[in-house]
Amino acid sequence: MLTSYDGLCGIGELAERAGVTVKTVRFYSDRGLLPEASRSTGGHRRYGPESLDRLRLIRSLRTLGLSVPEVHRVLDDEDDGNNGDNGNDGDLAGGEGRAGGALEAAVAGRLRELGSELKALRWREAALRLVQECPPGERAGRLRLIGAVPAPPSTAPLVRFWRGWLPPRMPARAVGAFLEVAVPQPPDDPAPAQVLAFARLNALTLAPCPGTARPQPEAHRAAGARGSAVLYAGLAEAYELAGAHLRRGRPPRPGEALDGFVAAYTSAYGVRDTPAFRRRLAGQLAADPRIDRYWELVGEVVTPPGLRPEPTPGSAHDWLLAALVAQTEASPTQAT
Known part of the structure; x- marks a missing residue:
């Protein structure tokens, strides 16, 4: 009053x-x-x-x-x-x-702002622990790596990397679906090892490519723009099936996952699945450019330390290719 x-x-x-x-x-x-x-x-x-x-x-x-x-x-x-x-x-x-x-x-x-601020603080805390825990001789290098990553971290360099790798004129929906799988989201509460893996992944995607242009897989050129969408949709299903085998620690083997893997290519190319095609495909994929380091780091980013790495498209692709090579080498005249 x-x-x-x-x-x-x-x-x-x-x-x-x-x-x-x-x-x-x-x-x-x-x-x-x-x-x-x-x-x-x-x-x-x-x-x-x-x-x-x-x-x-x-x-x-x-x-x-x-x-x-x-x-x-x-x-x-x-x-x-x-x-x-x-x-x-x-x-x-x-x-x-x-x-x-x-x-x-x-x-x-x-x-929303506080969520972003908290994520940035947790990221900085893990980055500080990473520097604190590393040997003195490695600190300068790690500081350069983590200093190139904003807090909270951005996946924009990874997205740009894949847009340069994927086939030109590939349908936007297909590109978006692939990016959701291929670009890992930084953990909200990362361990120092996950910060280091993401910083290395960031540096990998920003590094200049050898030569004048990024090497493209032969599968991209053979499939074309429309076929590439069919190819990547089929590969996604095959990778998911292979991932189930990877989680169980099973060695590469013929079966539904491998058949789906091959079917992705036959559908994209408009050809039949024959033993001769499987042999050609195995040779082509073995010779295509590799980005194994990218997928290795993705596994480290998405998996907390001490746990078995989650399957990635890269590890699933390697498993399927190994199964295909083993099958064609075992049956040089007939691939089932």
């Missing part, structure tokens, strides 16, 4: 009741968050009885980390709800109509 005869109070009394400084009250008033009811004959600010609750609300919103413009939108939203004629009580926590919408949007946005 305000003590003055007219129900208004000065800036000092308002600040004292709200538990803030006069400078704070003046700051919010100057920015239109806390309107004055009037000015005294001496030019001093006077505030109405509703100003105390409004000032406390402003302080709460600012404590949550909302910016001044966001607080302005929340207050405007509340004012619209209170002044409307739709029966809305203006409850910020869940009133009908517009009231509360600005608060919900601001809180959701702040939560």
Whole structure:
């Protein structure tokens, strides 16, 4: 309750009741968050009885980390709800109509920002431990590696790497589906070893290619743009089947996974699956450019230390190729 005869109070009394400084009250008033009811004959600010609750609300919103413009939108939203004629009580926590919408949007946005900030802090903590735990002679090199990775880390260099590797004019949907599998998302709470693996992966994708152009697999040229989409869709299914064998520690073998692997190529090329085709395919794939180091690092990024590495498209491809080579070598005239 305000003590003055007219129900208004000065800036000092308002600040004292709200538990803030006069400078704070003046700051919010100057920015239109806390309107004055009037000015005294001496030019001093006077505030109405509703100003105390409004000032406390402003302080709460600012404590949550909302910016001044966001607080302005929340207050405007509340004012619209209170002044409307739709029966809305203006409850910020869940009133009908517009009231509360600005608060919900601001809180959701702040939560997203905090999630990113926490991820960056966890990444920096793991990076610091990586430097702290490594031998002194390796620190300079590791600092260069992790210094090239922003916090939170970005996968943009990895995406650019694959867009240069994949066939040109490959349908966007097929490219997106492949990138979801081929580009690992950095762990939210990484171990130092995972930070190191991601930093090395980042450096690998940024390194200049030998020669004037990145070598492309023969499979890309043979399939063409339309066939490449068919090829990668079929390979994804074969890699998933091979991954189940890898998780069980099974050696490469003929079966459904290998048949699906070969079928991906026959469908893309428009040819029949014959023993001769399997022999040619085995030779072609064995001669194609390899990026084994990429897939090795992907496994380290996605797998916490001490656990068996999760299968990657690269490890599944190696398993299937080994099965294909073994099959064609065992049956030079007939591949089943």
